[in-house]
Amino acid sequence: xxxxxxxxxxxxxxxxxxxxxxxxxxxxxxxxxxxxxxxxxxxxxxxxxxxxxxxxxxxxxxxxxxxxxxxxxxxxxxxxxxxxxxxxxxxxxxxxxxxxxxxxxxxxxxxxxxxxxxxxxxxxxxxx
Numbered sequence: 001x002x003x004x005x006x007x008x009x010x011x012x013x014x015x016x017x018x019x020x021x022x023x024x025x026x027x028x029x030x031x032x033x034x035x036x037x038x039x040x041x042x043x044x045x046x047x048x049x050x051x052x053x054x055x056x057x058x059x060x061x062x063x064x065x066x067x068x069x070x071x072x073x074x075x076x077x078x079x080x081x082x083x084x085x086x087x088x089x090x091x092x093x094x095x096x097x098x099x100x101x102x103x104x105x106x107x108x109x110x111x112x113x114x115x116x117x118x119x120x121x122x123x124x125x126x127x128x
Contacts, residue, residue, distance in 0.1 A: 044121025047114045048081070055102070056080045067101060084127055088119040 049057075055064035058079055069078035077083055095115055098104035110118075 042124055044117035047117045048121050051110050084125045086122045088123050091119045
C-alpha cells in the first residue's frame with residue numbers, strides 16, 4: 001500500500017507542476033529549466049541538469065529521486081548522479097520508453113546527442 005501512495009504522490013507532483021507551467025503560473029525553481037554553465041563539470045552535466053534534474057535532482061520534492069529512494073530503500077543511491085551501476089543502454093531504454101512513473105521522451109524532446117551526453121555523464125562512475 002505504501003508503494004502505491006508514493007507513486008500517486010509522485011504522479012500528483014508531476015501533474016501539478018506540468019499544469020502550473022502550462023497555465024503560466026509560478027512554479028518552484030526546482031521545476032524550471034536549468035541554466036547552468038557546466039564550467040569544470042563532466043561532459044553531459046549541463047544536459048542532465050536541463051532534462052533530468054527537475055525529477056532526479058537533489059532536494060525535497062524530486063519525484064524521480066523519491067521514487068528511487070522508495071524502491072531501493074538505501075540499497076542503491078536514489079540520486080542518479082551517485083550511481084555506479086547505470087549502463088548506457090539501460091539509461092537510453094528508460095528515457096525513450098519510460099519506466100514506472102517516468103514518462104518516455106521522444107527525440108524531438110531530448111536529442112540523440114543530448115541523450116548520449118547524459119548517458120556518458122551517468123555512466124562516468126561505473127566500476128570498470
